[in-house]
Each structure stands twice: as structure tokens, then as C-alpha cells.
Amino acid sequence: MNITTEKDSLYTGLENMQISELLQHINAEDKTVPLAVEKALPQIEALAKAVTDKMRNGGRLFYIGAGTSGRLGVVDASECPPTFGVPFDWVVGIIAGGDGAIRKAVEFAEDDAEQAWKDLQQFNINSGDVVVGIAASGTTPYVVGGLKAANENNLITGCIVCNSGSPVAAAAKYPVEVVTGPEFVTGSTRMKAGTAQKLVLNMLSTSVMIQLGRVKGNKMVDMQLSNxxxxxxxxxxxxxxxxxxxxxxxxxxxxxxxxxxxxxxxxx
Structure with a gap:
């Protein structure tokens, strides 16, 4: 596969640039992200419909990922209860290496292809649920293994990746591929790829919650009054x-x- 997120940056000599120049170039790259997301709208729509159908029947949405991708899933899941007033276990984010990996990287946690399914089983996952794998590269073994196991157990699976033709996308029934290209700092997928994943997660969870009746007009009428x-x-x-x-x-x-x-x- 062609892993464009790992290709050399279009810029070089970064250490010799002034701050203003660095910011201008980063901003120029960031502007390309929404256009890449736009190309994936049909894929996002298909996944959102599948998630909505399952959740209307009592299913749950699980995100699995490692590193930045895993953290983004945890963030989106953790924001659903206060935003939409839903139970904390409706949307669940799981990160390779456990919750400690949210703050501190756990070495080689993403390389265990069997651990994601073990982690999912802690939640009594079943065929009524949906598993969405998040992986910028689209090659993360933790995510690939989790999606394959979910498929074997008759779950709906989806993914959010930032390269085309990846193993993660091949393992997902509803793949979302947002091809963001080389990063400003070569391989730093917390940048454009991470931004793209956050945008897709926003779209997915928000559209699903609206479909489930958790917004009225344009207001968060079920939000938690926590401050x-x-x-x-x-x-x-x-x-x-x-x-x-x-x-x-x-x-x-x-x-x-x-x-x-x-x-x-x-x-x-």
C-alpha cells in the first residue's frame, strides 16, 4: 500500500525557519484537511447510518485505536455524555495500552493484534454493537486484529484511516478513508491526520446523536448541567x-x- 502519511514533508530546513514562516506553512497544510474530509462524505454517511441503526436498537459504539488515534476516540466518547446527556456507556473509547496510555505512550501496545478484542470483551460486547477502528496509517495491528475479531463475531465494523488501500480499511465493513498526504513534520500524524480524524469523529457522533433525538432545533437540550x-x-x-x-x-x-x-x- 502507498502510505502517504509517512512520505517526506513538502518542506525542509524547518529548523532554519522563523516562527511566522513555520505557522504559515502549517496553516497552509491544515487548509487541505477539510477538502480531504469532503471527499469521504459518502463513506462517513454510510457509517453514520449503520451506527444509528444499531444504536436505535440498543447497541453501543466502540472506538479502538492506539496513540493519537486512540486518544481522539477516547475524547469523542467522553464528550458524548455531557454534550448529549447519554449514558457513559453508549459510546466507549478504548486505547491500546489502557487508560494510562492516554497520558503516556505505552511501548509496543499497538503491535498486539489480539489485545483489542480482549479489551472489548471487558464490556460484554455483542453483535448489537459497532466497532470503529481509528488508525492514521491504516496498518496498526491492534486495530486490524480488533476489527477482524469483531467481524468474526458478527459485529458491524467501521474505520477512520488517512491512507488508501490499508489493512484496517480492508477489515472494516464501513471504511472511511481521508487521505491527508505528507505531514508538515514527516510522519507526525498528530497533525493533519489527527485533525482529519477529529473532524470525522465530530461528524459521526454528532450526526448519530441528532438522529437519535438528542438535539432539538439546534440546541443541546439534554446536555449535563455540570458547570x-x-x-x-x-x-x-x-x-x-x-x-x-x-x-x-x-x-x-x-x-x-x-x-x-x-x-x-x-x-x-
Whole structure:
């Protein structure tokens, strides 16, 4: 396969550049990422539909990955409960090497092709669930092995990779290939590839949650009120939906615990 994420940077002599020049070149490369994502929209749509169908029937979404890719999956999964008010186990991020690898790299954890399925089994994974492998290179053994095992156990599988024709994509029933090309710093896939993966994860989880009814209009009506900023946001949302004054809206929100429940209480 042609691993473009490992090709030499289009720029050289980076250590001799001024900060302004470095930033301009990085920005120029970053501008190419959304265009690469756009080309993969049909693939993203197919995966999102498959995930939505499974989750409507009580299934869960699992992300598996190593290094930066694994961390991005963990981030997206961890943001779903506060954003959409869903249970913490609806979307689960698993990183090679365990949660400690979120902060500190675990050597060779990504090279174990059997460990991902073992990690997934800790969650009593079953054929109602979906497993999405995240790997910039598309070659990570941890992800390839996890997807193959998931397929053997009749699960829906997907992936997010940044090279074409990869083993990870071949193992996924719903592959998403966002070809981002050489990195500004050769091989540093936390940059363009990581940005592309984050964009796709945003699109996937957000579109799925909207389809599952976790957004009303354009508002996060089920968000967790976990800090003052979110309570203030929720109060404004209740005010807009109901026409109540701020004090009454705040009291109603406090009583019911979510924007949706507060607004619904007036309609029942």
C-alpha cells in the first residue's frame, strides 16, 4: 500500500525557519484537511447510518485505536455524555495500552493484534454493537486484529484511516478513508491526520446523536448541567423556548435538571 502519511514533508530546513514562516506553512497544510474530509462524505454517511441503526436498537459504539488515534476516540466518547446527556456507556473509547496510555505512550501496545478484542470483551460486547477502528496509517495491528475479531463475531465494523488501500480499511465493513498526504513534520500524524480524524469523529457522533433525538432545533437540550456556564446556557435556552423570565427559567431548569425536561414540564 502507498502510505502517504509517512512520505517526506513538502518542506525542509524547518529548523532554519522563523516562527511566522513555520505557522504559515502549517496553516497552509491544515487548509487541505477539510477538502480531504469532503471527499469521504459518502463513506462517513454510510457509517453514520449503520451506527444509528444499531444504536436505535440498543447497541453501543466502540472506538479502538492506539496513540493519537486512540486518544481522539477516547475524547469523542467522553464528550458524548455531557454534550448529549447519554449514558457513559453508549459510546466507549478504548486505547491500546489502557487508560494510562492516554497520558503516556505505552511501548509496543499497538503491535498486539489480539489485545483489542480482549479489551472489548471487558464490556460484554455483542453483535448489537459497532466497532470503529481509528488508525492514521491504516496498518496498526491492534486495530486490524480488533476489527477482524469483531467481524468474526458478527459485529458491524467501521474505520477512520488517512491512507488508501490499508489493512484496517480492508477489515472494516464501513471504511472511511481521508487521505491527508505528507505531514508538515514527516510522519507526525498528530497533525493533519489527527485533525482529519477529529473532524470525522465530530461528524459521526454528532450526526448519530441528532438522529437519535438528542438535539432539538439546534440546541443541546439534554446536555449535563455540570458547570455555571452550562447552567446559564440552559437557562437562556429555556427562556427562549418558553418565554419565561430568567429567574423563573433558572428555577425550572434547576428543578428538572435538563432543558428538555424543563420545557416539557410546561407542555404536560
Amino acid at each position: 455555571n456556564k452550562l447552567v446559564d446556557r440552559g437557562t437562556r435556552m429555556v427562556m427562549k423556548e418558553t418565554g419565561l423570565d430568567e429567574a423563573t427559567a433558572a428555577e425550572l431548569l434547576k428543578k428538572h435538571g435538563s432543558v428538555r425536561k424543563a420545557v416539557d414540564s410546561l407542555n404536560n
